[in-house]
Amino acid sequence: MLRNLYALLVGIDEYPKPGDCLKGCVNDIKAVKDYLEQRFASDNYQLCIQTLLNKDATREAIIKGFQKHLSQANSNDVVLFYYSGHGSQEENIPEEFLRFEPDKKNETLYCYDSGLPGHWHLADKELNKLIREVAVKDPHICVILDCCHSGSGTKDPSPDVVERSAPADQRSRPRETYLVGVDELAELCTSHRSKRSSTGWDFMGRHILMAACEDRDTAKEVEINGKKRGIFSYCLLESLEQPGKLTYRELWQKTTNAVSRELEKRSRTQFPQLEITPPDQDNLLFLDGAIAERVSYFTVRHDEKSGWVIDGGGVHGVQPPAGEETTVLALFEFDCNVRDFQDPDKSIGEAKVTEVLPQKSKLEISSDTNLSTESVYKAIVISLPLPAHGVYIEGDAAGVTLASEAIQLATMGNSPSVYIRQVTNRDDAQLWLQCRNQEYWIRLKDDDRSLVAPIQGFTPDNAKRAIERLEHIARWMTIRDLSSPPASRIQPDDIEMELLFEGENGSPKEKEIRRQYQYKQGDLKPPKCQLKLTNKSQKSLYCTVLDLTDRFAVAAPFFEAGYVRLEPGQTALVGNGKYIKFTVDRVLQEQGITETKDVFKLIVSTAEFDARLSTQHALDVPRVLTKCSFKQSTLNRLMDRVQSRTAGFEEEETYDDWYTTSVTITSVLPSK
Incomplete structure (x- = not known):
């Protein structure tokens, strides 16, 4: 047309x-x-x-x-x-x-x-x-x-x-x-x-x-x-x-x-x-509006003061060097195709992270790599300094063998996954992959529920899909577990984050907040709140709030630029004061899920940063066999358009600091 x-x-x-x-x-x-x-x-x-x-x-x-x-x-x-x-x-x-x-x-x-x-x-x-x-x-x-x-x-x-x-x-x-x-x-x-x-x-x-x-x-x-x-x-x-x-x-x-x-x-x-x-549409094509495939990468550029850097730092979960180990990246021309990230022949070299700052990281470019200081490049992580999340694989031998092989071939050049590792001791695992009845099930330790929809059929492609989902969940866990550096000069009370629920006075003080749907004028209405940030320090601070959902999406939906700058004493009501609704999506209700959670991750820095680098889409909804299988809480604000909902609005070189904290909100549908 x-x-x-x-x-x-x-x-x-x-x-x-x-x-x-x-x-x-x-x-x-x-x-x-x-x-x-x-x-x-x-x-x-x-x-x-x-x-x-x-x-x-x-x-x-x-x-x-x-x-x-x-x-x-x-x-x-x-x-x-x-x-x-x-x-x-x-x-x-x-x-x-x-x-x-x-x-x-x-x-x-x-x-x-x-x-x-x-x-x-x-x-x-x-x-x-x-x-x-x-x-x-x-x-x-x-x-x-x-x-x-x-x-x-x-x-x-x-x-x-x-x-x-x-x-x-x-x-x-x-x-x-x-x-x-x-x-x-x-x-x-x-x-x-x-x-x-x-x-x-x-x-x-x-x-x-x-x-x-x-x-x-x-x-x-x-x-x-x-x-x-x-x-x-x-x-x-x-x-x-x-x-x-x-x-x-x-x-x-x-x-x-x-x-x-x-x-x-x-x-x-x-x-x-x-x-x-809305803020999650940054992967639209210029003057087109079509959605491009979203692939996580960093941008590499040459800085006059810092030398070669990537646009990811501590606030994005980049790991600092640990002894002799550090983050290693493969470098690509900026105009490369996203599929090139899986082809080592398309890489133009490698770089190592030498220092992690809040909003960027310094690099050492490999000696055999020739980069122009006038150009910008893309980079993907191919090695991490810290142990990857442990995955225990059990069940039918055919499925286990294919999944074990897929972990070893998950990274560019058919190298092992940098986000997960197979473990043989159950106690060392954060995630389990069960191979049974020609299906791959991903679950947490001591929990029989599948975190995402099971993948049917023991084939190399399906094993690869299972490993990709495990990596996706592992990245989500890394953001969830992100903690402030021990030497941070930003104090916990420098930024106040308040959740102002409709009909309540003040903000709850607890880190785990639970609110039920309420009947209003004969209809069930979800809990909703305003989100308020106040800079109580004597310095300018850059802030964002990430939304981590139960389908393992990471979203930065609250600020058009990915962050807000607050001067001393200044306050921001997120979304210009619009209420944020916490809903249980109808698709989930039909599967017997009556509780959902959102983790709001506050990240604060003394320097500008782009939280949108941390975002990722949602995974699909797990299949429910019986309604009683889902009595406990799950996280929820689904970014996937088909099977999800949003916890969204109602209609000289400076060494910068950063700080983070989290609040979890549970939305509960009353029993029928």
Whole structure:
């Protein structure tokens, strides 16, 4: 079926005030337009591009671009809004808006006429409304903003670097000049919001946001190859030049590395951001929306201060060296196919972890490996320093033999699994694999229940599937058991995590929380709570909450960027104060399961990190033979779309620290 790609491309260099003018925004937009025409002008796409440059990019024209152009998109279509220009802030906002803004300011796009008398900026709430209106028909929406809104209006002292931030508007703006009415504010914002996202933008509706920088950072334009360009736009388009398709995560990783590399030459920094709603869709293909196969890997890059590093550290479960043993990784070209991870001939070398920091790890590259410091690579773990989880295999000889062989061939190059190991002593096993009646059963020690659906048939392929599931569960256990380093300077009371259950005063103090469904107006309603984080320390802290489910999914569903930054004394109500429901999925109810658990894993660091690296999908639901087989609790928030539900919302080099703790919530259906 032919898909429409509706693009609204906005670039502004020539502002009416000479001091506001830029030089690279129009070049950015022309390059984006060229890319779209070259890559998407095919039998599969109908390109519908509207371009607004300089004096044509007024506030009214941008609004009409959304309402008349982008709003044509239907569920099978793709929408791109690309803005290259100044960002800014409005300081004297209407009184009705104040309770929705912790900093008492609106974040804005600085349109061509925004600085003229009688004309205004395009505020975040207005842009939010425009995006939400486009999202009604459920197209795939991507928003890319190469601007910043620090509001300082300061100039970089270097003539080669210009910051895309206009001075804050200090005029008092009448309420009636906004697209958003007072009655809409509660829908577009929430009075519970106490901390905005890492970019400063808070948009509703299903979408992807790629932003040039954090809200406290600045987007820069520089001269490259004789042309002024936004460094973010230039690096993003360079990353897209490779053959094949990239996921949003891959594109963000490549772009971030390229931006860092280019700005290191100029002694500057800038940190692009990727925010996704819903947060677990980072494996969608760029300007496509199709879901790519999810495979766990790290990104390898060269850092000017640290040398070669991966983007995984202690908060992601990377193990530090233990004596002579350490984590070993196989390296691949960034544009490799995920199936290449199983082929040693496709590997370009190996690396060893020499030091584990909270959000990254330092590497020693093998002497026979030639890497370019200008490039970024992918890496997978092929050896771990600590003992893998023990698996005891018992039962029918044919099944045992195949499973034992599969463990020894589980890693690239037909090497033994790095996550599990076969043990001969039952007491050394954390997991059991039973081979009986032509089925593979995975269970815990001293528990006859199958953790996942049994695999039927003793064949090499089925034995491989069983081992892959055991590895999946072992990775889940590693995240669950993640503990703070002994020397951490982050104290347990530096961050307070509160679960505010509906109808209750205060947050439970216990680590094991149990709540039942309640009858309300004749219907059974699941327990639900708000999740609140408060920084009680005297330092800035980066926080995330992982959701570990009973189907062995690890999700980072609560923050669009994978984390939230809290300043001293600052509070964040997760999901802008929306309630999180803990439901027993109907599929589970039909199998006699009446209790489910979610483990909420709080991870705190003094440095930015990406918790989304730890995520993995859910495994399938075990078969229930009798209802009495499931009297005890199980964990639950199933990420699998077919057989699962979500514990989701109701509708100089610094050596950083980190800390973690957990809370378990059990949701119980009453007996019938």
